[in-house]
Amino acid sequence: MADIISLGGLQVASRDELGKALEGGGCAASSCGSKAGPADMDPATWAKVKDHPCYSEEAHHYFARMHVSVAPACNIQCNYCNRKYDCANESRPGVVSERLTPEQAARKVLAVAAEVPQLSVLGIAGPGDAAYDWKKTKATFDLVQKQLPDIRLCLSSNGLAMPDHVDEIVAMNIDHVTLTINTLDPEVGAQIYPWIFFRGKRHHGIEAATILLDRQMQALDMLVARGVLVKVNSVLIPGINEAGMQELNRVVKQKGAFLHNIMPLISDPAHGTHFGLTGQRGPTAAELRAVQDLCGDGANLMKHCRQCRADAVGMLGEDRGQEFTLDKLPEVVEDDGEKRAAYRDWVAREREDRRAAAEAAQAEVAVVAAPPMLVAVCTKGGGRINQHFGHATEFQIYEVDAAGVRFITHRRADNYCVGGHGDGETLSEIIRTLDGVPVVLCARIGEAPRERMAAAGIEVIDTCAQDYIETAILDLYASRNRRDALTA
Template sequence: MSSPLIPLSGLKIATRKEMGQGGCSASSCGSKAGPDDMDPATWAKVKDHPCYSEEAHHYFARMHVAVAPACNIQCNYCNRKYDCANESRPGVVSERLTPDQAARKVLAVAAEVPQLSVLGIAGPGDAAYDWKRTKSTFEQVAERLPDIRLCLSSNGLALPDRVDEIVSMNIDHVTITINAIDPEIGQHIYPWVFFQGARHTGIEAATILRDRQLLALEMLTARGVLVKVNSVLIPGINDEHLIEVNKAVKARGAFLHNIMPLISDPAHGTHFGLTGQRGPTGAELKKVQDACAGGANLMRHCRQCRADAVGLLGEDRGQEFTLDKLPEVIEDAPEAREAYRVWVAEERRDRAAAAAAAEAVVPAAETPTLFAVCTRGSGRINLHFGYATEFQIYEADADGIRFVGHRRADNYCLGGHGDSERMEEILRVLADVPYVLCAKIGDGPRKRLAAAGIEAIDSLGQDYIETAIAAVLEARTARTGRDAARRA
């Protein structure tokens, strides 16, 4: 079954402050509906890349193929042996593929999903260390699908040795995971690294890894490759340190910095999961991200995808394209992808106009307010509260309305009935969010939210997200004014 030809979510509005600045905005790159916030060559690289452009992630799909199982480091948050088809977590795969199998799978997905714009290799080990498989896969796909962009993720240890080949193969997007630049901190994240034929541990291992990561970053950016740096936020270990990481990667030319929450569940069998290391709350994650403002541009829309993910960010259709489900004969459909991109260009213009109109009526005196949005796509409030497995979080104030992240929670409704335990988790996830915007909500969950100080609003269903947020703020301002007049 193919995805509908609609975007997943609303367009971020650049704030008034960002409109007056050169370069990319501090909160996301490629956020506007054109290249006016970056040079044309860079815009051409990111405009259809869902991971490198917050705007593009509403429209375009990515695909990861699990062809690189070997890894040269151990992370305390990683266990590649655990797999659940319903789980979204880096390193998780249901099928490991040969390069030939991967190329065939990419062809099948491209024929079925016109939104597909990017092929990435993110493991389940390390794409730069398991280079022979990575390179063979990319070469086969590039020959058959030249309009699909190529992207790889790496821990960085082997990456400096691959830079020349990466450039020659037109791989213009690379992600490096850098969790620490201080080896004293890094030693608590990495038990060991394997480098130059030997296993290293402790501060020595963390120092080797840090030096190779920063060298790779410098080499790639010097050659014009866009580099995104991923960092896993681990409370009590590197949370405060990530501000220094942000400064260091910005100084070396990183295009984006993606600060992700630690996923820590004992069921996964990771060291951190088994020893009780917790992950950050949504508020804690946002606090660290906000503290990095003014440094490297932040990515806030990451979904921490599986190493075999397929589809738009926030969805995973990988189980639809397992090897046993691929057709015998695969016909490419480049005209469908081109037609979709033409539609997206028109949609971007329409969404930008609607977003700008909404921003213009946001009351100038507004303090920052968070909104949790239930949406299934098109930048509209079009999802029932009970069916939401993810809330998109927007922030609004006098500088505009902007997407600031997403928060996961299991859907409240099960078989037509609400689940009390799931509601408790939703209340925890949205503890600092005063408004929920949804297409519809029942009286029971509405009252539970209200008791926790959260107002659920379903009267704006099908409106654009930004238009609805502006309407809520306008109504709140008018209500405050009327109350003040009555008291006077």
């Protein structure tokens, strides 16, 4: 696509296309573009998820989320959690640079919304528990709703306090809630949670895990019954809860959960968690995928989670939080929402164009009888191959076969190019990270890293810069199979 320009840090569209949208020349979001949604999803649900980067894998290419750290209090202790404040160096749940009052949080949200037109969702994920620290959570949402009614609200919770606030959640139009449920077995739960605090008393062991599980199931039932979309998060802990993950997936699907996010344990000893300090390892990429594959017939799986900080800002996979610390916020912020509305109009049209292109490419491979292939993609968002290989800090992994293209996971890596020069040690780590992936698609790559990647058995292709991800992958798969057929 010619004449690509940037909006809010994301390369998104031609100057003419985007200029027309930002000037109000586009069609209304309610009347154009992707209003129909996927064929297997009812329109009401599609309206809730189409702009939510956590609830829609497609949306995460276009939209940004924001977390505000207003809820520091927590009512349980998890062996995988160590909340840290005044910390800008770790990227994991429970970590924040600043704890905010509701008033400070609302001011910060307004500032981000004025600068980041991709912003569509405000979430509260701690750094404690949003449902337990409810007064601060509610006060923040009340303030933001008055100023930014177009921003969707969501919260995350361990579920222990959630049943007490379902009526208020529904009344406030919070239609996305994430519940962390790690096991259906209280004996397993006792290995994950040292204690909980419930009804004014601290409980331990199996008793604590039983109370927590009962409240989590109650919360899930109540939220689903009231029409709230529920995503269930589960931390995969090898040797502890992986054997029960398939049954957990089956149960939450039966109860109506919209998504199940099975995510890997983060257990670096430097983080100071109990599991990290006692040597409990996290799962390998192969182990995580094996468990996810076992759950293929259960609840729909979220595979694009980045396990965000409790003060994350920006697209999934990036964190612009340090750009919006309190000391950097303007005293007065003016925002009328026009840029966000124009951006959403553009996304609606872009989605339709992307789908049409993918459908045309799919027709070329629909009759191919060839094994699946993994492809890594360098992207900054927008659903396009638009990132230099040397600037990538993660690779999005897709699988393609005759049935189409499926997002599998993402693999993190330090960027190879630092200060204009390549780092050989980092490139070695990237090669290890991409083990089992034979092809990388990127916007550009230098000859030296291309040759070293080729020597490791990984082909890097930069001839599809700015192409749609699915279209480029399908075209690659079709051309490979045509070539193989001719040489067979």
